[in-house]
Amino acid sequence: MTGADLAVVGMACRFPGARDLGxxxxxxxxxxxxxxFFEEEDLRRNGVEQALLDRPDYVRAAPVLDDPSLxxxxxxxxxxxxxxxxxxxxRIFLECAWSALEHAGQDPGTQPGPVGVYGGAAINTYLLFSGLLSRFTGEYxxxxxxxxKDFLSTRVSYKLDLTGPSLTVQTACSTSLVAVHLAAQSLHHGECDLALAGGVSVRIPHRAGYRHERGGILSGDGHCRPFDADADGTIFGSGAGVVVLKRLAEAVADGDTVHAVLKGSAVNNDGAEKVSYAAPSVHRQAAAVVEALADADVDPSTIGYVEAHGTGTRVGDPIEVEALTRAYREWTGDREYCLLGSVKGNLGHLDAAAGVAGLIKTVLALREAEIPASLHYTRANPDIDFADTPFSVCHALTPWRGSGPRRAAVNALGVGGTNAHLVLEQAPEPQPSGPSRPWQLLVLSAKTxxxxxAATAALAADLADRPDAGLADAAHTLRIGRRPFRHRRVVVCTGSADAVSGLRTPDAGRAWTGDCPDGTANPVFLIPGQGAQRLRMGAVLSASEPVFRAAFDRCAGLFAAELGADLREIIGDERLASTGYIQPALFSVSYxxxxxxxxxxxxxxxxxxHSIGELTAACLAGVFTLADAVAVVATRGRLxxxxxEGAMIEVGLTEADCQSYVDxxxxxxxxxxxxxxxLAGPPAAIRELGARLKVPVHPLGVSRAFHSAMVEPAVAPLLEKLSTCTLRPPEIPLVSGVSGTWIxxxxxxxxxYWAAQLRRPVRLRDGFRTLGVLNRPVLLEVGPGRTLCGLAHRQATTFTAVPSLAGEPEQAGMLAALGRLWLSGVPVDWRALAGDEQRRRVPLxxxxxxxxxxxxxxxxSTAPAPVPPPPEETREEKACTEQARTPTEAAVIGVWQAVLGVRDIGVRDNFYDLGGHSVLIPDVVARLGATFQLDLPVLSLVEAPTVAELAERIEDVFRIRSELARSWR
Structure with missing residues (x-):
């Protein structure tokens, strides 16, 4: 591995007969x-004229994709x-770019550095076929x-928010391999830290053949036979491929899956030393190979396979083999040791995507240690003497031969003379993944x-097919390598089988599904009071989570001087039943x-x-230092x-009703x-009151009557202790349990205040009401149990409330809570969750x-979609489907429908969310101007992007006109 080596960390493709890499x-x-190969009726249905079908030289074949109209x-x-x-x-290139980044486990939104895009496309035959030029003459x-083509790469950069160099590359048949070379150079020069490169070709009409000319470049029977004696030409078709490149050292350090190493590359041009513009040059092709080998610092005698351009033409194949031989002869005289092949026998010639099709094939061959057969090869082209070359054609699936690292090369030649050559090596052995938590959190999201x-089902199938795959790495990849969307699902699981079960039965108790509105939710920490404690609370987290353990140990160390005992032992034995220990233990666990x-x-x-929890909250908010808080809590507990002894009961009465029972x-x-x-008081009095109340009564599991007259003797000595503390204003908004409003x-x-807090009633109802004014509050109970979550759900305001430790295995409970917070839109630092674990990004x-x-x-015409819409809502929550309330709103909706092609538009829908953009604004403004006979400013749609806002803007113009008209009368 050298500092110049690059890693192929992701790939995506759509090739004839193949929707994906697998x-x-x-x-x-x-x-x-x-x-x-097409039937005549199929060809006629796709627009091929009968006169062409009747010609004997018409070949009814093409390499095609699944419907490119989708x-x-x-x-x-x-x-x-x-x-x-x-x-x-x-469109296809854009989808492949997205898929390639996902395959790499890279969310560009969290990339620390710029991401570059290098791509090329074939001629836009759709533009010619559909008549768009004449149909939209006035919309240049x-x-x-x-x-x-200029907008191929920048479209990807815009839609995926990529800020590195964005270049469309065009060198005919070598386009996509040249794009890879330029992406590599950009990484070497530090212009970007991640790069996408590839190409695409879609021929329209899609399911149509071609005319064969004797002696021409096109095959006479629809088959491509690279290097074979019967080769008579190639066959052009459709496909797309994108690879993701990264500097190898960084990829290894970041735990990326490296599929292959790009050792070096070169690009040159034939110049004028050839018989015609379209003819190839042996000398310059060989020079490109030599330059690439030198750049890679690789002896070609160590290369076991070359993926050739291999078009299957009688003239081109011999020239390419001669050029490769000349280049290799500068290093080695060995014969027939290196296998040769061309994917064009499988797919035909994919034009601007041809190079990347060969590259992806070669990367997969290096990874799998197998070289696929070069199809249709039976005997050599008579103009190629393989016995006098380093090469022999790979005519069957062959295990990789030789010792040392597997190495290969990919060659691409463009009409016009631009040659490209890449040298590859097998990926280094990945660093083994380290130990992980026994429980894992899987997160998935989608736009619908x-x-x-569908994503859930696909992940379940993948994990079921690969039960030995690292679940922790898969979970890590989902968390840091996927862009989050509105519709979300989380699954807490232990082991692959449990993961598959949770994914396939998402309502079974360890999976949650939710919709995350736009914007960030505000987490609120709820700190429980006495009664929430339980034996061994936090013990599992202390053993497994270093941050928790360090914080608990700090508290335990401070409390040891106050209590004369170690909280780490107390939480596991009968001493936890004592109030003097309960309050310090609860404080420490919540902290x-x-x-x-x-x-x-x-x-x-x-x-x-709540109660003692308010002191913990105050410490977290910065009111108390940790040392002062520990001293106060220990004193409060002792007092x-x-x-x-006292007792407390919860009753189904209003505060006003309760006053009649106060004495x-x-x-x-x-x-x-x-x-x-x-209500609180002496045990006998509370039992008697509970017996005569005709409302629900629930005894609380406490041994003292907190916040009642019975605690008044403790107020003065507690105040004395508090007077020794340095108290500061809260750094985080804190709700007062005494007033129920912001402290x-x-x-x-x-x-x-803090002394009286022991005696005064806890006004949780008012506290929840105060929290309700926050924008999208999500309540998190930071302590054992779910008492405060239960109380939150009883309030008039609907809250999302999540417990941290609610009876499940503690680690599972924490991960479930983390997932539910993420469902609600609370920001999460997924990298921090991984901590010091040695995790890897893996393909999913x-x-x-x-x-x-x-x-x-x-x-x-625009053909109707043959694919029925899914049963659920297809547009994100369809911001609003309210019908037009005024003629103006109806007119605005009509114009938007005409321009955008969206049928279901509501008055609150946003023009830009529906797919509108700046290029369409003049058209919308012009149509509205003609409809209402007014000169509407172009900025109107920028300042008023919803139907309702724009309609109101238009009506304001009419209102002003009317007022001016009246003033002139």
Missing amino acids: EYWRNLRSGVESIS FDAEFFGYSPNEAAMIDPQQ VRTLTASD PSALN ALAELWRSWGVRPAALLG TQGLP DDISVAGITGPTRCV TTGEATSPE PGYPFERRRHWYEPDG
């Missing part, structure tokens, strides 16, 4: 020829009309950006519910949990604590432990809901595009 490799291994326009934010205008080559810019279900949550990127927007013994200790309160600076810094099933037909026919 199908492509299976076809190559099995020797499948993916050329389609495209997931909604996923990429295109309106139906806009999608139908875009060259299908650019719109037609140009949808159709011209149906796509989410350590909060530190763990914050280390995972979950930072509270506000805090609310309350020394009080007489010298009975106190209102808390208001937990609109019709829920807590003031004066209250937070007052020892009297990519996004399941929901393609629809977007296509202009030559007669001017």
Whole structure:
């Protein structure tokens, strides 16, 4: 490995007979020829004239893709009309770029450095076939950006938000390999840290043949026979491929899956030393190979396979073999040691995608240590003397021969003389994944519910097929290598079989599904009070989570001086039943949990604590130092432990109703809901009161009557301790349990407040009401149990409330809570979750595009989609489907429908969310101007992007006109 080596970390393809990499490799291994031969009726249906069909030289064959009219326009934010205008080559290339990044486990939105795009396309035959040029004569810019090759790479950069160099490359048949070379140079020069490179070709009409000319470049029977004596030409077809490149040292350090190493590359041109513009040059082809070998610093005697351009022409193949031989002879005189092949025997010639088709084949061959057969080879072209060359044609699936690292090369030649050569090596052995948590969190998301279900099923099938695959690495890849979307699902599991079960039965208790609205949710930490404790709380987390353990140990160390005992032992034995130990233990567990949550990127927007939990919340907010908080909590625990025994019950009464039961013994200790309160006092008095109440009564598991008259003897000594503390204003908004509103600076810094807090009733109902004013609050109970979550769900305001430790195995409970927070839109630092674990990015099933037909026919029609829409909503929650309320809104909707091709538009829908963009604004403004007979400013649609806002803007213009007219009368 050298500093110049690059890694192929991701790939995606759509080739004839292969929708993805898996199908492509299976076809190559099995020797499948993916050329389609058409029946006459099929050809007529696709627009081939009968006169052409009747010609004896018409070859009824082509390498074709699955329907290229299909495209997931909604996923990429295109309106139906806009999608139908875009060259299908650019649409397919865009989808491949997305899939390649997913295969690499790279979310460009979290990439620290720029990502470059280098790609090329064949001629836009769709533009010619569909008549778009004449149909949109007056919309030059719109037609140009949808159709011209110049916009191939920048379209990807725009839609995927990639900020590195973005270049469209055009060198005819060598286009995509030249694109890879330029991407490599960009990485070497530091212009980007990740690069996509590839090419695409889609021939329209798609399912159509061609005329064969004797002695020409095209095959006479629809088969391509590279290097064979019977070769009489190639056959052009459709396909697309994209690879993702990264500097090898960085890929290894980042735990990327490296599929192969790019050692070196070179590009040159034949110049004028050939008989014609389209003719090849042995000398310059050989020079490109020599330059690439020198760049790679590789002796060609170590290369075991060359993927040749191999067009299957009588003249081109011998020249290419001669050029390769000349180059190799500068290093070695060995004969027939290196296998030679060409994927064109399988796929035909894919024009601008030909080079990347050969490259991906070679990368897969290096990875799998097998070389697929070069199809249709039986005996050598008479002009090639293989016995006098380093090469022999690979005519059967062959295990890789030789010792040392597997090495290969890929050759591409372009009409016009641009030659490209790449030298590859097998990937280094990956660093083994390290130990991981026994429980894992899988996260999935999609833009529609149906796509989410499809992604879930695909992941389940993949994990079922590969039960030995690293589940921790798969979970890590899903978390850091996928862009999050609105519709989300999380699964907590242990082991691959459990993961498959959770994915296939997502309602079985360890999976949650939810929709995440736009924008960021605000997490609120709820800190529980006494009664939430349980034996061994936090013990598993102490053993498995270093951040939790360090925080708990800090607390335990400080409490040891106060208690004369070690909390780490107390939480596991009967001493935890004592109030003097319960309160310090609860404080320590909640404090350590909060530190763990914050280390995972979950930072509270506000805090609310219940009773002793309010002191923990105040410490987390910065009111108390940790040392002062520990001293106060220990004192509070000792003082309350020394009080007489008491009892507390929750009753189904309003606060006003409870006042009639208050006396010298009975106190209102808390208001937990609109019709829920807590009463406290001596055990006998509380039992007697509970027996005579005719409302639901629930005894609380405590031994003292907190927040009642019975604790008054502890207030003064607690105040004395508090007076020794340095109190500061909260750095995080803190809800007062005394007032139920935001605590003031004066209250937070007052020892009297914190002393009285022991006696005053806890106003949780009002506290929840205060939290309800936050934008999208998500409540997280930071402590054992789910008491506060239960109380939150009783409030009039609907809250999302999530427990941290709710009875499940602690680690599973924490991961479930983390997943549910992410479902709700709370930001999470997934890299911090991995911590010091040695994790790898691994290939997983990519996004399941929901393609629809977007296509202009030559007669001017747009064919209806043959694919039915999924049963769920297809547009993200369809912002609003409210009908037009005024004639103006109806007119605006009509114009948008005409321009965008979207039928279901509501008054709150946003023009840009529907696929609109700046190029379409003049058309919309012009149509609205003609409809309403007014000169509408172009900026109107920028400033008023919804139907309702734009209609209101138009009506304002009419209103002003009317007022001016009246003033002139």
